[in-house]
Amino acid sequence: MSASTLEPPAPEAPERSSRAWQVAVAVAAVLAVAAGVLWLTTLLSPDRRLAEVRDDVLVSARQSAISLNTLDWHDVDGGLDRWQSVSTGAVLDEFTQNRRQYAQFVAQARRTTTATVPDAAVSELDERAGVARVLVGVDVQVTPDGGQPIPTRQRLQLEMTRTDSGWKVSKLAPVRDPGTAGS
DSSP states (O other): OOHHHHSOOOOOHHHHHHHHHHHHHHHHHHHHHHHHHHHHHHHTOHHHHHHHHHHHHHHHHHHHHHHHHOEEGGGHHHHHHHHHHTBOHHHHHHHHHTHHHHHHHHHHHTEEEEEEEEEEEEEEEETTTTEEEEEEEEEEEEEETTSOOEEEEEEEEEEEEEETTEEEEEEEEEOOOGGGTTO
16 A cells, blocks of 8 residues: 555535525625615514604603693793793793783792603594594692692693694693593
């Protein structure tokens, strides 16, 4: 036997390894493209856009309900300015036309109100028209000058309208309990 016949054949591992590597790179590339397409589809999805608008409306409605129900008789003008800043349309017109009467009433009542919104939900949204309806639960602490806070709870329906400066209250109405309609 000669030395040349005892040598093992050349290994095929590098070729197989190279082929496996190429397959792995190709699979990774396909997965990356698929993930990119999925991300882009989600980003541009009308459902995602609608959800973002709904969230914007909800944030604005919550803050508006707080602004409309928080008023300190020591700073009536600041409170009424906030009322006007979150309003548009007929609601803004009402606040503007009757501002002096509201200021007198608040100053005479000598009360401070502080609102929180424990719950709110968008009940209707027409993004194209720029109008939404939001149901809002509002807890208000009414504190008479020198007195103890009195907790109150109310539910409101706000109509929110999209403006150049964001979503604002264009209509508001109390939501009554069905059992108290005749009371």
